[in-house]
Amino acid sequence: xxxxxxxxxxxxxxxxxxxxxxxxxxxxxxxxxxxxxxxxxxxxxxxxxxxxxxxxxxxxxxxxxxxxxxxxxxxxxxxxxxxxxxxxxxxxxxxxxxxxxxxxxxxxxxxxxxxxxxxxxxxxxxxxxxxxxxxxxxxxxxxxxxxxxxxxxxxxxxxxxxxxxxxxxxxxxxxxxxxxxxxxxxxxxxxxxxx
Amino acid sequence: xxxxxxxxxxxxxxxxxxxxxxxxxxxxxxxxxxxxxxxxxxxxxxxxxxxxxxxxxxxxxxxxxxxxxxxxxxxxxxxxxxxxxxxxxxxxxxxxxxxxxxxxxxxxxxxxxxxxxxxxxxxxxxxxxxxxxxxxxxxxxxxxxxxxxxxxxxxxxxxxxxxxxxxxxxxxxxxxxxxxxxxxxxxxxxxxxxx
DNA sequence: GGGCTTTTGTTGCCTAAGCAACACTTCCGG
DNA sequence: CCGGAAGTGTTGCTTAGGCAACAAAAGCCC
Numbered sequence: 001x002x003x004x005x006x007x008x009x010x011x012x013x014x015x016x017x018x019x020x021x022x023x024x025x026x027x028x029x030x031x032x033x034x035x036x037x038x039x040x041x042x043x044x045x046x047x048x049x050x051x052x053x054x055x056x057x058x059x060x061x062x063x064x065x066x067x068x069x070x071x072x073x074x075x076x077x078x079x080x081x082x083x084x085x086x087x088x089x090x091x092x093x094x095x096x097x098x099x100x101x102x103x104x105x106x107x108x109x110x111x112x113x114x115x116x117x118x119x120x121x122x123x124x125x126x127x128x129x130x131x132x133x134x135x136x137x138x139x140x141x142x143x144x145x146x147x148x149x150x151x152x153x154x155x156x157x158x159x160x161x162x163x164x165x166x167x168x169x170x171x172x173x174x175x176x177x178x179x180x181x182x183x184x185x186x187x188x189x190x191x192x193x194x195x
Numbered sequence: 196x197x198x199x200x201x202x203x204x205x206x207x208x209x210x211x212x213x214x215x216x217x218x219x220x221x222x223x224x225x226x227x228x229x230x231x232x233x234x235x236x237x238x239x240x241x242x243x244x245x246x247x248x249x250x251x252x253x254x255x256x257x258x259x260x261x262x263x264x265x266x267x268x269x270x271x272x273x274x275x276x277x278x279x280x281x282x283x284x285x286x287x288x289x290x291x292x293x294x295x296x297x298x299x300x301x302x303x304x305x306x307x308x309x310x311x312x313x314x315x316x317x318x319x320x321x322x323x324x325x326x327x328x329x330x331x332x333x334x335x336x337x338x339x340x341x342x343x344x345x346x347x348x349x350x351x352x353x354x355x356x357x358x359x360x361x362x363x364x365x366x367x368x369x370x371x372x373x374x375x376x377x378x379x380x381x382x383x384x385x386x387x388x389x390x
Numbered sequence: 391g392g393g394c395t396t397t398t399g400t401t402g403c404c405t406a407a408g409c410a411a412c413a414c415t416t417c418c419g420g
Numbered sequence: 421c422c423g424g425a426a427g428t429g430t431t432g433c434t435t436a437g438g439c440a441a442c443a444a445a446a447g448c449c450c
Contacts (some may be wrong), residue, residue, distance in 0.1 A: 207435075209435085209436050209437070210436070213436080214438075225427070244438090245437060245438045245439070246438095247438075247439080247440095248436080248437055248438075251436080251437080367424080
């Protein structure tokens, strides 16, 4: 599970519970009232958690939003990659598909909201991608620093996903992923001739 | 809410959460494996609660079973009595119906189990009835001690409910309740002529 | 029976969560 | 413009829960 590998794996059951209560309450409330109208008090009250406890976990509701976006993206990845522990063409293609799907649903689902929302998604998605790329690349010989390759790849992937999701009539994800795959693969010194 | 009036009303959210997690896990596990095959470890593991915490709340799994039965009965009562705070013919009739329904579902639902199960239900139901009768009677003048009247009424009600639930083709509850109502009412010095 | 594993209760120490009170900002209505 | 109401962060102290280790029962298999 990637959700548990990029995020800490084993943690105090109390913490796990509290987080999940806060996440759930927050998610529901945003559906009902919209992000701006949700207060920290609302969240803690709904979650049945003390307000002080909220601040022990998140600086403010924006951080919780970031966190939820990140978790959502991680879940999207987990759905498609059971053995995401190293760099292969298959994993890379599935990753691209995941980013496309998540970007579309995240930005589409909250259309009423704002463009500022998109930038939050962008930040989280690129951050996760960057971490994941670094993990993948540490086992592979490269002609440039891993940092560099990771940055290039994560930006490229997100950019392509965004472009795809903004198309009037988006093409099938699979086709798009197959098309851009060689491009990304080459960034990572990964041959794609043998697909 | 009666559930919160006979049981303590305000209590530490952590306690509330833990109890509810244990109750739910226990209930599910009993459905799956049967009461005897469920261990305390199973319950706490499923609930995501420490085993030591279990013992801070219940002496053993039998106590948890008692507790669940009691809660189930209280919920059954709550469904039918919105203003159950004092003794009226209406409340009394609804109470009788609740006892009938609960007894039937409890003993019917777990038919595969045992006769010993029935006696657990009996204990809890009579206990709750007794407490409730005392609450009702403390505002009413009586020719006998309230304890006495409460005992008679709670035994009588449960006995009648059990008899009803054991009938081959049970009659409609409402009819049965209406029939036995005067009998119980008279135990409580409550005239029933004016229904 | 004797050895093995599993489950049961129990205990002491540590950490997360609850609570109440605080000062501070923001927002509204008179 | 002012004053109250509501939301925000923060803090010290208390309590519930997690953890690990224990001894003791309860099953099981040979």
